[in-house]
Amino acid sequence: MYAPLWKKLTKSKKLHYTKEMRIYLDHCAFNRPFDDQKSIKIQLETSAKLYIQDQIKKEKYDLVWSYMSDLENSNNPNIENKISIQMWENIAKFKCRSSKNILEIGKKIINYSIRPNDALHIACAVESRCEYFITTDTGLINKSIENIQIINPIDFVRKMEEENED
Numbered sequence: 001m002y003a004p005l006w007k008k009l010t011k012s013k014k015l016h017y018t019k020e021m022r023i024y025l026d027h028c029a030f031n032r033p034f035d036d037q038k039s040i041k042i043q044l045e046t047s048a049k050l051y052i053q054d055q056i057k058k059e060k061y062d063l064v065w066s067y068m069s070d071l072e073n074s075n076n077p078n079i080e081n082k083i084s085i086q087m088w089e090n091i092a093k094f095k096c097r098s099s100k101n102i103l104e105i106g107k108k109i110i111n112y113s114i115r116p117n118d119a120l121h122i123a124c125a126v127e128s129r130c131e132y133f134i135t136t137d138t139g140l141i142n143k144s145i146e147n148i149q150i151i152n153p154i155d156f157v158r159k160m161e162e163e164n165e166d
Contacts (some may be wrong), residue, residue, distance in 0.1 A: 021061050023052070023062070023063060023064070025134045025135075029135050029136050030088065048156070048157045063094075066095070067124070068117065068120050068124055096128045102123045105127060106122075112144075114140065114143065121133070122148065126147050131149065132148070133145075133148050133151070135150060136153065
Protein backbone atom coordinates (compact mmCIF):
# COMPACT_ATOMS: atom_id res chain seq x y z
CA MET A 1 0.00 0.00 0.00
CA TYR A 2 1.14 3.58 -0.50
CA ALA A 3 2.48 5.80 2.24
CA PRO A 4 -0.26 8.09 3.58
CA LEU A 5 0.03 11.84 3.44
CA TRP A 6 -0.33 13.53 6.83
CA LYS A 7 -1.34 17.06 7.57
CA LYS A 8 -1.12 18.77 10.95
CA LEU A 9 -4.50 20.16 11.99
CA THR A 10 -3.92 21.99 15.22
CA LYS A 11 -1.11 23.16 17.44
CA SER A 12 -1.83 21.92 20.95
CA LYS A 13 -0.30 19.73 23.60
CA LYS A 14 -1.77 16.75 21.81
CA LEU A 15 -1.03 16.62 18.10
CA HIS A 16 -3.98 15.94 15.82
CA TYR A 17 -3.44 14.67 12.33
CA THR A 18 -5.74 13.80 9.47
CA LYS A 19 -5.10 11.99 6.25
CA GLU A 20 -5.78 13.68 2.99
CA MET A 21 -8.12 10.84 2.16
CA ARG A 22 -9.01 9.91 -1.39
CA ILE A 23 -12.39 8.33 -1.93
CA TYR A 24 -14.23 6.99 -4.95
CA LEU A 25 -18.01 7.04 -5.29
CA ASP A 26 -19.35 4.62 -7.85
CA HIS A 27 -22.31 5.29 -10.11
CA CYS A 28 -24.75 3.49 -7.78
CA ALA A 29 -23.80 5.88 -4.98
CA PHE A 30 -24.09 8.94 -7.22
CA ASN A 31 -27.54 7.82 -8.34
CA ARG A 32 -28.90 6.97 -4.86
CA PRO A 33 -30.69 10.33 -4.33
CA PHE A 34 -32.59 9.76 -7.58
CA ASP A 35 -33.86 6.32 -6.52
CA ASP A 36 -37.34 5.74 -5.07
CA GLN A 37 -37.06 6.95 -1.47
CA LYS A 38 -39.83 4.77 0.01
CA SER A 39 -37.36 2.40 1.69
CA ILE A 40 -35.72 3.60 4.91
CA LYS A 41 -32.45 1.98 3.78
CA ILE A 42 -32.44 4.04 0.58
CA GLN A 43 -33.30 7.18 2.55
CA LEU A 44 -30.40 6.57 4.95
CA GLU A 45 -27.98 5.81 2.12
CA THR A 46 -29.10 8.98 0.36
CA SER A 47 -28.55 11.07 3.49
CA ALA A 48 -25.13 9.54 4.05
CA LYS A 49 -24.13 10.02 0.41
CA LEU A 50 -25.23 13.67 0.45
CA TYR A 51 -23.31 14.18 3.70
CA ILE A 52 -20.18 12.69 2.08
CA GLN A 53 -20.59 15.02 -0.89
CA ASP A 54 -20.89 17.96 1.49
CA GLN A 55 -17.65 16.88 3.15
CA ILE A 56 -15.99 16.63 -0.26
CA LYS A 57 -17.03 20.21 -1.00
CA LYS A 58 -15.52 21.21 2.37
CA GLU A 59 -12.32 19.44 1.25
CA LYS A 60 -12.37 16.88 4.04
CA TYR A 61 -12.06 14.13 1.43
CA ASP A 62 -10.53 14.15 -2.02
CA LEU A 63 -12.87 12.74 -4.65
CA VAL A 64 -11.51 10.70 -7.55
CA TRP A 65 -13.40 10.77 -10.85
CA SER A 66 -12.57 8.27 -13.58
CA TYR A 67 -13.09 7.51 -17.23
CA MET A 68 -15.47 4.78 -15.98
CA SER A 69 -17.50 7.44 -14.17
CA ASP A 70 -17.75 9.30 -17.48
CA LEU A 71 -18.71 6.14 -19.35
CA GLU A 72 -21.45 5.07 -16.94
CA ASN A 73 -22.83 8.57 -16.58
CA SER A 74 -22.94 9.03 -20.35
CA ASN A 75 -25.35 6.07 -20.43
CA ASN A 76 -27.65 7.64 -17.84
CA PRO A 77 -31.09 7.91 -19.50
CA ASN A 78 -32.21 10.80 -17.29
CA ILE A 79 -30.63 14.04 -18.58
CA GLU A 80 -31.15 15.99 -15.34
CA ASN A 81 -29.56 13.23 -13.26
CA LYS A 82 -26.70 12.96 -15.76
CA ILE A 83 -25.97 16.70 -15.52
CA SER A 84 -26.21 16.65 -11.73
CA ILE A 85 -23.75 13.77 -11.48
CA GLN A 86 -21.38 15.08 -14.16
CA MET A 87 -20.72 18.28 -12.19
CA TRP A 88 -18.76 16.13 -9.71
CA GLU A 89 -16.06 15.68 -12.33
CA ASN A 90 -15.19 19.36 -11.84
CA ILE A 91 -15.20 19.00 -8.05
CA ALA A 92 -12.99 15.91 -8.06
CA LYS A 93 -9.38 16.52 -7.04
CA PHE A 94 -8.10 13.62 -9.12
CA LYS A 95 -9.02 12.24 -12.52
CA CYS A 96 -8.19 8.65 -13.45
CA ARG A 97 -7.64 7.85 -17.13
CA SER A 98 -7.61 4.41 -18.69
CA SER A 99 -4.30 2.58 -18.63
CA LYS A 100 -2.87 -0.89 -19.13
CA ASN A 101 -2.30 -1.14 -15.38
CA ILE A 102 -5.98 -0.43 -14.64
CA LEU A 103 -7.01 -3.11 -17.11
CA GLU A 104 -4.64 -5.59 -15.44
CA ILE A 105 -5.95 -4.74 -11.97
CA GLY A 106 -9.50 -5.02 -13.32
CA LYS A 107 -8.79 -8.52 -14.69
CA LYS A 108 -7.64 -9.62 -11.23
CA ILE A 109 -10.71 -8.10 -9.56
CA ILE A 110 -13.07 -9.93 -11.93
CA ASN A 111 -11.80 -13.14 -10.29
CA TYR A 112 -13.70 -12.08 -7.14
CA SER A 113 -17.00 -12.61 -9.03
CA ILE A 114 -17.29 -8.91 -9.81
CA ARG A 115 -18.80 -7.64 -13.06
CA PRO A 116 -16.29 -6.14 -15.57
CA ASN A 117 -17.52 -2.51 -15.31
CA ASP A 118 -17.52 -2.69 -11.51
CA ALA A 119 -14.05 -4.26 -11.58
CA LEU A 120 -12.77 -1.37 -13.70
CA HIS A 121 -14.32 1.20 -11.33
CA ILE A 122 -12.58 -0.51 -8.41
CA ALA A 123 -9.34 -0.75 -10.40
CA CYS A 124 -9.50 3.01 -11.03
CA ALA A 125 -9.94 3.58 -7.30
CA VAL A 126 -7.01 1.29 -6.47
CA GLU A 127 -4.77 2.86 -9.13
CA SER A 128 -5.71 6.33 -7.82
CA ARG A 129 -4.75 5.26 -4.30
CA CYS A 130 -8.20 5.68 -2.81
CA GLU A 131 -8.70 4.27 0.63
CA TYR A 132 -12.43 3.73 0.18
CA PHE A 133 -14.67 2.71 -2.68
CA ILE A 134 -18.15 3.88 -1.68
CA THR A 135 -21.11 2.08 -3.22
CA THR A 136 -24.71 1.11 -2.58
CA ASP A 137 -24.31 -2.05 -4.69
CA THR A 138 -24.95 -4.90 -2.23
CA GLY A 139 -23.07 -7.29 -4.52
CA LEU A 140 -19.87 -5.29 -3.97
CA ILE A 141 -20.10 -4.16 -0.36
CA ASN A 142 -17.55 -5.79 1.92
CA LYS A 143 -15.80 -7.67 -0.89
CA SER A 144 -12.21 -8.10 0.15
CA ILE A 145 -10.04 -6.44 -2.49
CA GLU A 146 -6.37 -5.70 -1.88
CA ASN A 147 -5.46 -2.04 -1.20
CA ILE A 148 -9.01 -0.71 -0.86
CA GLN A 149 -12.06 -1.02 1.35
CA ILE A 150 -15.43 -1.32 -0.35
CA ILE A 151 -18.08 0.22 1.85
CA ASN A 152 -21.67 1.48 1.95
CA PRO A 153 -22.14 5.27 2.46
CA ILE A 154 -23.82 4.74 5.86
CA ASP A 155 -20.96 2.59 7.14
CA PHE A 156 -18.40 5.04 5.77
CA VAL A 157 -19.98 7.95 7.64
CA ARG A 158 -20.24 5.85 10.81
CA LYS A 159 -16.58 4.82 10.55
CA MET A 160 -15.37 8.37 9.98
CA GLU A 161 -17.45 9.63 12.91
CA GLU A 162 -16.02 6.92 15.18
CA GLU A 163 -12.45 7.72 14.12
CA ASN A 164 -13.03 11.42 14.84
CA GLU A 165 -14.22 10.58 18.35
CA ASP A 166 -10.80 9.11 19.21
